[in-house]
Amino acid sequence: xxxxxxxxxxxxxxxxxxxxxxxxxxxxxxxxxxxxxxxxxxxxxxxxxxxxxxxxxxxxxxxxxxxxxxxxxxxxxxxxxxxxxxxxxxxxxxxxxxxxxxxxxxxxxxxxxxxxxxxxxxxxxxxxxxxxxxxxxxxxxxxxxxxxxxxxxxxxxxxxxxxxxxxxxxxxxxxxxxxxxxxxxxxxxxxxxxxxxxxxxxxxxxxxxxxxxxxxxxxxxxxxxxxxxxxxxxxxxxxxxxxxxxxxxxxxxxxxxxxxxxxxxxxxxxxxxxxxxxxxxxxxxxxxxx
Ligand code: MN
Numbered sequence: 495x496x497x498x499x500x501x502x503x504x505x506x507x508x509x510x511x512x513x514x515x516x517x518x519x520x521x522x523x524x525x526x527x528x529x530x531x532x533x534x535x536x537x538x539x540x541x542x543x544x545x546x547x548x549x550x551x552x553x554x555x556x557x558x559x560x561x562x563x564x565x566x567x568x569x570x571x572x573x574x575x576x577x578x579x580x581x582x583x584x585x586x587x588x589x590x591x592x593x594x595x596x597x598x599x600x601x602x603x604x605x606x607x608x609x610x611x612x613x614x615x616x617x618x619x620x621x622x623x624x625x626x627x628x629x630x631x632x633x634x635x636x637x638x639x640x641x642x643x644x645x646x647x648x649x650x651x652x653x654x655x656x657x658x659x660x661x662x663x664x665x666x667x668x669x670x671x672x673x674x675x676x677x678x679x680x681x682x683x684x685x686x687x688x689x690x691x692x693x694x695x696x697x698x699x700x701x702x703x704x705x706x707x708x709x710x711x712x713x714x715x716x717x718x719x720x721x722x723x724x725x726x727x728x729x730x731x732x733x734x735x736x737x738x739x740x741x742x743x744x745x746x747x748x749x750x751x752x753x754x755x756x757x758x759x760x761x762x763x764x765x766x767x768x769x770x771x772x773x774x775x776x777x778x779x780x781x782x783x784x
Pocket of ligand 1: 570
């Protein structure tokens with residue numbers, strides 16, 4: 495099943511180019527999105543009945559949001575593909591670095607606009623496959639980790655290059671587009687063999703398969719849960735392969751994940767100012783702009 499958030503905190507099931515509103519399947523609770531409440535107590539059986547019995551709307555008629563508009567945490571993997579480690583001239587990979595956090599308020603939905611804050615810094619796309627956590631997860635084993643996954647999606651870990659901490663460089667508002675929906679494991683299948691690719695303005699930039707992950711989904715979730723409690727609706731992103739490259743004002747970025755679909759966003763530098771911090775010349779060395 496494919497689920498997402500649309501319009502003003504509505505949730506729906508996506509079938510082909512239609513969406514069926516299932517917002518009434520969750521009780522209202524101020525301050526928490528409907529999707530997070532649905533994930534915490536999912537009724538996929540009732541959702542399936544709704545798809546059969548209710549009228550649907552054309553996807554084109556609604557405004558898609560980030561599938562989980564208010565994740566409690568966004569956890570991401572640094573340097574989890576060998577070819578990306580080499581292009582960045584990084585000395586350590588995920589097994590040395592662990593994970594980092596992105597601000598939950600950096601989310602963006604399909605069709606949204608990445609807003610570049612500065613006019614004197616480099617910003618890159620990072621194509622990634624991500625998961626949404628389905629239940630509270632603490633100290634889960636690698637063999638049981640996938641039982642804690644609510645679903646899979648595509649995620650763009652937008653990144654400012656330079657010497658600031660990762661959490662800063664990746665947490666600007668709009669720097670975590672994901673979606674366009676979350677696909678439940680029964681429909682998504684094996685997360686260890688997922689093709690995905692990214693284009694900028696139609697030009698191929700990144701292309702890989704999750705079989706090349708240094709730490710796969712299960713191992714990464716198990717490790718994260720040995721440090722922190724993961725909760726329903728939290729987002730865990732697995733890392734990016736080689737081919738990261740700059741995004742600029744006016745670009746259209748398309749992330750295609752097999753068995754999910756295409757996440758498309760645009761880029762704007764309207765209102766950009768000079769960088770406040772001076773991290774330009776420090777940190778990992780990105781590949782030259784192409
Ligand atoms: Mn990344």
